[in-house]
Amino acid sequence: MTASTMRIGYLPLVDAAIPILAHELGFASDEGLKLELIGDQSWATVRDRLIYGHTDAAHLLAPLAIATSLGLGRPPVKLVAPFSLGLNGNAITLLAPLAQKLRKLGGAVDDPAATGAALARLISERPYARLRLAVVHRFSSHNYMLRYWLAACGIDPEKDVDIVVVPPPFTGEALASGEIHGACVGEPWNSLAVDAGAAEIIGTTATIWQRGVEKVLAMRADVADGDPGRRDALLRALDRAARVAGDPDRQQEVAEIIGGERYLNKPASLIERALSGRLAFAANSEHDAPRPDFLLFYRDAANYPWVSQALWLYSQMVRWGHAAWDAQALEIVRQVFQPQIYRRALIDTGTPLPGAMEKVEGSIAVPTGVGTFRGRLMLGPDRFFDGRRFDPDDLEGYLASLTSPPR
Numbered sequence: 001m002t003a004s005t006m007r008i009g010y011l012p013l014v015d016a017a018i019p020i021l022a023h024e025l026g027f028a029s030d031e032g033l034k035l036e037l038i039g040d041q042s043w044a045t046v047r048d049r050l051i052y053g054h055t056d057a058a059h060l061l062a063p064l065a066i067a068t069s070l071g072l073g074r075p076p077v078k079l080v081a082p083f084s085l086g087l088n089g090n091a092i093t094l095l096a097p098l099a100q101k102l103r104k105l106g107g108a109v110d111d112p113a114a115t116g117a118a119l120a121r122l123i124s125e126r127p128y129a130r131l132r133l134a135v136v137h138r139f140s141s142h143n144y145m146l147r148y149w150l151a152a153c154g155i156d157p158e159k160d161v162d163i164v165v166v167p168p169p170f171t172g173e174a175l176a177s178g179e180i181h182g183a184c185v186g187e188p189w190n191s192l193a194v195d196a197g198a199a200e201i202i203g204t205t206a207t208i209w210q211r212g213v214e215k216v217l218a219m220r221a222d223v224a225d226g227d228p229g230r231r232d233a234l235l236r237a238l239d240r241a242a243r244v245a246g247d248p249d250r251q252q253e254v255a256e257i258i259g260g261e262r263y264l265n266k267p268a269s270l271i272e273r274a275l276s277g278r279l280a281f282a283a284n285s286e287h288d289a290p291r292p293d294f295l296l297f298y299r300d301a302a303n304y305p306w307v308s309q310a311l312w313l314y315s316q317m318v319r320w321g322h323a324a325w326d327a328q329a330l331e332i333v334r335q336v337f338q339p340q341i342y343r344r345a346l347i348d349t350g351t352p353l354p355g356a357m358e359k360v361e362g363s364i365a366v367p368t369g370v371g372t373f374r375g376r377l378m379l380g381p382d383r384f385f386d387g388r389r390f391d392p393d394d395l396e397g398y399l400a401s402l403t404s405p406p407r
Contacts, residue, residue: 003034004230009046010039010059011168012264014187014274015089015215018297019059020258021241022234030240031233039263042167043137050218051077057234059085060218063313066336067139070329072322078332080224081216081310082341083235086245087302088206089214089274089295090142091190092149094182095175096282098122098131099200109281110291112207112385116153123160134166134174134183141214142184144316145205151402152386157320175199186214187274187295188266194283195270201281206293209362211300211382213309216337224341232345239303239351246298251275293380300380301354305337308358308392315395319402330395343373352377361390 006028010016022028023035038054040046043061047068050058065079094102105118123131135143147157157163166174171189174180176198183190184205193199205212217238224231244250255271258264264271273279277294296302314333317323339357346353352375359370362384370379384390390398 003029003032004233005034005036006057006230006234007036007038007055008057008059009049009055010037011041011043011046012039013059013089013168013189013215014258014264014271015086015295016059016263017245017254017258018085018238018241019217020263021244021254022237024257025241025244027237027240028234031237033230033233033237037263041169043140050079050220053220053223056223057217057219059215061137061140062213062216062310063139063141063144063317064137065216065218066310066313066333067317067323069332069336070323072139072317076332078221079218079336080221080338080341081218081305081336082224082231082338082345083217083238084213084303084305084309085215085217085238085297086242087211087214087296087300088204088293090145090184090186090205091201091279092146092182092184092203092205093171093175093190093193093199093201095178096198096200098181099202099282102202107202109201109203110207112149112203113153115203116149116155119150120154123155130160130162131181132162132164132179134164134171134180134185136168136185137165138322139317141205141212141313142186144313144320145208145212146184147320148316149203149208149385172196172198188264188270191270191273191279192266194280197283200283201279204279204291204294206291206295208385209382210293210384211296211302211364211380213306213313216305224338228341231341235342235345236349239346239349242298242303245275246296246302248276301352301377303342303351304354305339305342306354306357306359306361307334307337307339308361308390310334310337311358311392311395312361312390315390315398319399325396325399347374351375358392360392362387363389 107115107118255268277291355371
C-alpha cells in the first residue's frame with residue numbers, strides 16, 4: 001500500500017517533539033502515513049502555510065487557531081484542533097541585571113506572586129523607561145499568560161509595559177542587543193539566552209497556570225473532515241509519539257532526535273533541560289531542582305483538547321480587546337477544539353479518554369480521579385496562581401470578576 005503523504009508545519013521548539021517523533025520513530029508509517037515536516041521561523045508563516053494549503057496540519061499556537069477561525073486580523077478560515085501537543089513549557093526571561101535586581105526585591109522563580117510584586121516595584125522605580133517584553137505572537141498563550149500574571153500583580157499590560165512580538169528563534173538576539181528587556185518564550189530559547197549570559201529566567205508559565213494549554217495540532221476543517229481516516233491515523237501516530245516524549249527513561253533519546261540538525265540543531269544536553277524540567281536559571285549556575293510539570297507531553301490527559309481551555313483563551317482575547325464578545329463568536333470558539341475527534345481516533349488504543357469535554361479550569365488542587373469515556377485517569381493540579389477558577393458555563397461572570405480581587 002502506498003503511504004499517504006501529510007505535510008506538517010512546525011517551529012523549532014522543544015514542544016514540536018510529538019510530530020517529529022511520530023515521523024522519526026516510524027509511528028506515522030505504521031499508520032500508512034508519510035510525514036513531511038516543514039520548519040519555519042515565525043508563527044505567522046506556519047499559519048499562512050496551513051490556511052493556503054501548503055501544509056495539511058501544523059504545530060500551532062492554540063490561541064492562533066482560535067483567532068484564525070474567528071477572522072481576527074484577516075478573513076476567517078475555520079480550523080480544528082483535535083489534539084493538544086502538550087501543556088506548559090514556556091518561561092519568562094529578563095535581562096540579567098534586571099533579573100538580579102528583581103531577586104533583591106523579593107522575586108523567586110517558583111513564586112509568581114512575589115516575583116510580580118517585585119516587578120511592580122521595579123517598574124515604579126523607572127517610570128521614565130517602560131519595559132519592553134516580547135511574546136511570540138499576539139495570539140499566543142505566552143501573551144495571555146504574561147498579561148494574566150502582570151494584571152493579577154497590579155501591573156497594567158497596556159500602560160505599564162510595552163508588549164511586542166519577536167519570533168522565538170530571534171529572542172536571544174533581541175535580548176542581547178537590548179531591543180527588549182524580557183520575553184515569554186518556549187524552550188530552548190530561554191536557555192540559550194541564559195547560556196549566552198544575556199538573561200536569566202525569572203519564572204515559568206507552569207507556575208502561572210499549572211496545566212495551561214500551549215500548542216495544538218491544527219488542521220483546516222475541510223481537510224480534517226475530508227479524509228477522517230487519514231486524520232485519525234495521524235492522531236494515533238501522535239498519541240504513540242506523545243508517550244515516548246513524556247517517558248522520563250527516554251529523554252536522552254528524544255533530545256538527540258529533536259535536537260538534530262534537521263530540526264532544532266541544538267545540543268541534546270540543552271534540549272534535555274526542558275524535557276526533565278531541570279532548567280538553569282542563570283549563567284554558570286547549577287541546574288535547579290527538577291520541575292516535572294514544566295512541560296507535559298502525555299500524562300494528565302495532556303493531549304486532550306478540552307473545550308474549556310479554548311474558552312479560557314477566548315476570555316482573555318475578550319478581556320484585552322482582541323476579540324468581540326458575542327454568541328456567534330462563542331459558538332465558533334467551541335468548535336475549534338475537537339475532543340470528539342480525539343476520542344474517535346483513539347478509542348482502540350490504551351490511552352484513557354476523559355468523559356467530559358469541559359471542566360472548571362483552576363479547580364484541581366491535588367491529583368484527582370475523573371470520569372472517563374474509557375480507562376482510568378488522574379488529572380494533576382491545574383490551579384491559577386491567584387486562586388481564580390474559570391467556569392466555562394459562566395464566561396460573562398468570569399470576565400466581570402477580573403475587575404475585583406479573587407475570592
